Amino acid sequence: MKKEQVVNCQFSVWYPIFKKHTIKSLILPLPQNVIDYLLDDGTLVVSGSDHNTQQPHTNSASDAEEDIQWSDDETTTTVTAPEFPEFTSQVLEAINALGGRIFPKLNWSAPRDANWIALNSSLECHSLSDIFLLFKSSDFITHDLTQPFLQCSDQDSPDPVINYELVLRKWSELIPGGEFRCFVKENKLIAISQRDYTQYYQHILKQEDQICQAIQEFFNQHIQYNFLDEDFVFDVYRDSQGRVWLIDVNPFGEVTDSLLFGWEELKSGGEITQQQEGLAFRYTTSEVTVQPSPSLSYRIPRDFVDLSTGEDAYKLIDFLKLKKSQQEESDEEENTQQ
Numbered sequence: 001m002k003k004e005q006v007v008n009c010q011f012s013v014w015y016p017i018f019k020k021h022t023i024k025s026l027i028l029p030l031p032q033n034v035i036d037y038l039l040d041d042g043t044l045v046v047s048g049s050d051h052n053t054q055q056p057h058t059n060s061a062s063d064a065e066e067d068i069q070w071s072d073d074e075t076t077t078t079v080t081a082p083e084f085p086e087f088t089s090q091v092l093e094a095i096n097a098l099g100g101r102i103f104p105k106l107n108w109s110a111p112r113d114a115n116w117i118a119l120n121s122s123l124e125c126h127s128l129s130d131i132f133l134l135f136k137s138s139d140f141i142t143h144d145l146t147q148p149f150l151q152c153s154d155q156d157s158p159d160p161v162i163n164y165e166l167v168l169r170k171w172s173e174l175i176p177g178g179e180f181r182c183f184v185k186e187n188k189l190i191a192i193s194q195r196d197y198t199q200y201y202q203h204i205l206k207q208e209d210q211i212c213q214a215i216q217e218f219f220n221q222h223i224q225y226n227f228l229d230e231d232f233v234f235d236v237y238r239d240s241q242g243r244v245w246l247i248d249v250n251p252f253g254e255v256t257d258s259l260l261f262g263w264e265e266l267k268s269g270g271e272i273t274q275q276q277e278g279l280a281f282r283y284t285t286s287e288v289t290v291q292p293s294p295s296l297s298y299r300i301p302r303d304f305v306d307l308s309t310g311e312d313a314y315k316l317i318d319f320l321k322l323k324k325s326q327q328e329e330s331d332e333e334e335n336t337q338q
């Protein structure tokens with residue numbers, strides 16, 4: 001996989017080409033101070049200033065950044081997250097234009113590994129602080145920001161310049177059993193895998209031929225020869241009326257999860273068992289093969305999740321205060337012993 005293939009799979013590259021066949025979205029350039037904030041481990045995500053109330057911002061001359069401040073007085077401890085007034089109002093405007101509920105992404109990735117941290121355990125966002133909470137907790141987002149070309153074979157060539165972008169997609173209730181990943185080699189659709197492969201869906205077994213045919217038709221009519229590369233991977237959603245929608249485009253190579261196939265067999269071509277002429281379709285065929293969800297490995301203990309995101313979000317702040325006063329007490333003890 002070459003760096004150029006990764007560049008071509010950025011959202012802002014494929015979206016204009018396939019706009020009519022995918023979920024409505026808006027793209028905003030990500031300012032450098034927001035990128036710095038996302039990469040800074042030391043700052044919490046607590047901000048009251050960006051709730052979706054559509055209030056005009058009076059101070060939008062420049063986006064100021066502040067650090068968290070712990071006041072000395074225990075009774076008035078405050079936690080201040082950085083503020084980006086101009087960017088915040090752009091994001092709120094975009095969220096409102098998309099109906100108030102959005103799915104956030106960067107150039108390539110969504111923070112799928114962080115959904116456990118959100119109040120609703122979902123990637124649905126209504127404000128910039130919802131987005132920040134997910135982005136700051138996600139290794140996938142950090143990967144986009146720090147090493148997007150990690151697995152490329154042309155490591156000796158200079159890294160292409162990337163303009164980082166915040167992608168806001170209209171929130172859509174997608175049923176996981178309707179999602180499929182499609183592999184294209186030399187402009188031919190060679191393989192389709194059920195995307196949520198850890199679950200068994202009876203309707204996939206029953207409608208195997210219709211699903212294959214609908215995706216093949218969608219590919220022939222709208223995707224084939226329209227993308228910048230001849231090898232790539234695209235994700236689709238087949239809705240309850242049987243209509244197929246494009247969800248995402250990914251590089252053809254190890255950086256993309258090959259799900260029920262192996263990259264070796266996909267790259268070598270000929271060896272895959274084929275359902276229809278030239279096309280292999282794999283899905284989970286019984287409850288027996290059901291595996292734990294891969295996203296479970298990204299989670300942390302439930303107690304901590306409850307503390308940080310449970311019914312009472314202030315519990316985390318109380319917990320941190322407690323830790324701080326315990327630390328101060330032990331420091332004092334140490335001082336008196338010396």
Ligand SMILES: Nc1ncnc2c1ncn2[C@@H]1O[C@H](COP(=O)(O)OP(=O)(O)OP(=O)(O)O)[C@@H](O)[C@H]1O
Pocket residue numbers: 023102103105108109110111112140169170171172173174176179195235247248250257
């Ligand atoms: N607009 C949306 N509204 C709600 N859920 C969505 C939306 N877009 C995508 N999803 C859900 O989020 C999942 C991940 O989306 P997407 O493929 O865009 O992320 P990604 O980080 O590029 O994933 P991957 O690394 O597997 O390609 C999808 O499988 C789908 O279930």
